[in-house]
Amino acid sequence: MSKDWINPLVREIPPSGIRAFVGAVDKDVVSLAVGEPDFVTPRPVVEACITALNQGAMGYTPNAGLVELREEIACYLHARFQLSYDPATEMFVTVGSSEAVDLALRTILKQGDEVLVPTPSYIAYTPLAQLHGGKVVEVQTSAREQFKLRAWELRRHLTPRSKVLILNYPNNPTGALMTREDLVPIAELAIAHDLIVISDEIYAELSYGQRHTSIASLPGMKERTLVISGFSKAFAMTGWRVGYVCGNNELIAAMLKIHQYTAMCAPVLGQVAAIASLRSGLSDMHLMIESYNQRRQWLVSALQDVGLPCHEPEGAFYVFPSIAHTGLSSEEFALRLLKEAGVAAVPGHVFGAGGEGHIRCSYAAGLPQLQEALQRIEKLMRLPLRQSS
Template sequence: MIIDEQQRSASKRASMADYLAPQVRAIKPSGIRRFFDLAAGRKDIITLGVGEPDFVTPWHVREACVYALEMGKTQYTSNAGTPELREEIAYYLHNEFKVTYDPAKEVLVTVGGSEAIDLALRALIAPGDEILVPEPCYISYSPITSISGGVPVGIETYAKDSFKLTAESLQAAITPRSKLLILCYPSNPTGGIMTYEDWLPIAKVVEENDLIVISDEIYAELTYGTKHVSFAALPGMKDRTILVSGFSKSFAMTGWRLGYACGHPELIAAMLKIHQYTVMCASNMAQVAALEALRNGMEEKDRMVESYNQRRRLVVKGFRDIGLECHEPQGAFYAFPSIAGLGMTSEEFATGLLTEQKVAAVPGDVFGLGGEGHLRCSYATSVSQLTEAIERMGQYVRKIKGE
């Protein structure tokens, strides 16, 4: 059948955007990156926006990578990662967090913790599955869920509860379609943590409702006074949990893009299949560097944590002194002050702060339920910069209040 030009023209899509998959077209650009891009390259702007250590990767870790290059380690590795690195990851997790994995079958090295989360979701989600996400939370969970065909279901947490997930709120969100629970403690963006006692009732709900858990523990090493408790270490939870972590935050290795996932052999095998067909393997040289970090980088890691702790105390006091209520973060390197009493949305406050006072922070609404009325401020920057940022924010707050 011959189609004339008028019919052919009518059948064409109106724009290139019409070719995109609907679930991709519906995703909003990253609210974090938007404010970071506005500040990028501006020396007059103090940025508290991006969650990146201001430390450089320790010299001996960089040197290990350089030596690997000199020795010609430029080939692919095993898809799952080098055996040496997987063994060291398993050893580290057993020593630090009392959870034991078989490095041959239960550990997968990935391109950052983000790839590990993506692999886990794609390996587990069937169309229409509901994925439970305590919020405010890291901005990637819901978009990746949607791309994978799942339905993200937010569970609001509150400053009055130190942003902890409660068993009651979790149970209330569960339906017959619920399949996965994504956890991120220590929390980005709130700095909230969960103790062993906090986890026990959550584990009970997980077991009773036959859920699988993705536990993003990328900030596990960054806690202040209370040691991190891995959800996988709870009785009966190891086989239900995919533990995700990496080297970006604790060892100042963001640009190396190296993470890992640990879990039940069948779950890891499923994730490995996707990994094989998408990225093949993580960088050989980055794996050499990560091995060095685990074996010899603990002293530097501890020094970085102590520095973050000093800055944590500085920013919490500073925000309170200028009249902003601020939950005291117990982990990660974020403060989440409230601007709810100022008569502005988070977006309006953050935009005005950037425009008038040259301080970039992230409006809390981009982190989901409970984020509106807050601002995420990373304190992974110098004390002098933090001090100046708080002074500028104080000037902005006083102007809003008419003082």
């Protein structure tokens, strides 16, 4: 095959560092690598889809998504997060939140525009920004600051080419959460430097101890923020592929044009499931969140007990313990963990420079699975890790 057949930008993008560890899992491995709920979609939601299917719900929906779903999303965002969007002109439904991130970057970026990405960060942001001509500027966060983005650190990375700031709080992989007080100076910088903020809030519901605050709810931020979320994480609907994006009508209309030509619309049954989740699935969502909270508290304590320092995450369903004291890189530690202990976790370096010295463990796995994993990790930590196996 001629090398000229493949776009150089695509050729240069590395494969997913997460999937490399997920793909290595077999039946004898306890996996803490995947950010996927161990819960199934609640039965009333499934029944609503069976009914819709029996009634012939098999066709396309409007490009922007079912009107009923957009109206439900608008009501939900207003009630839960004090965000107000017109369901007709300021939002549309996407094929998962991932499509929304892609569409946002594809719509906004011109060649050479700088995209500010706080790291550690979700692995898709950097390659997607690069695919659409952006230059990624990593803004490193640290465990010392609970992995929160600080205004003084962001300011150091601003240039005349800075155009987009991507926020992902609650954060994957660290579980960090930004309070309103944390976000105010970030919003001030965004306004002063005319930044567009892409706020990926897929874990917004999974906040422990205090409710999530969207930067779009701050004064002057709604018009320059694209709020992205979906149903995969909090509603246990990963495979249904339903997300959404909200923002000012000019940006939304531009993104929708691309969506029309690429995805056309999100899957109709996924949209039906999303409507049912918002109308009758919130109690199930709260039960799942409480279960995650219990696992979170247990796992942080257990990791510290086996010798892996771990800050307490305030959101999402990940912990990000430090392995720096072992003398191994994050990839070396993760490989030994997989090969010698039979536990799959994700090395921190795949989440950007700020992730080295850590591993990501998901507590979306059930408590028995977590307990088995910790027993195996404890045995590994008793070994002389600095020596090659």
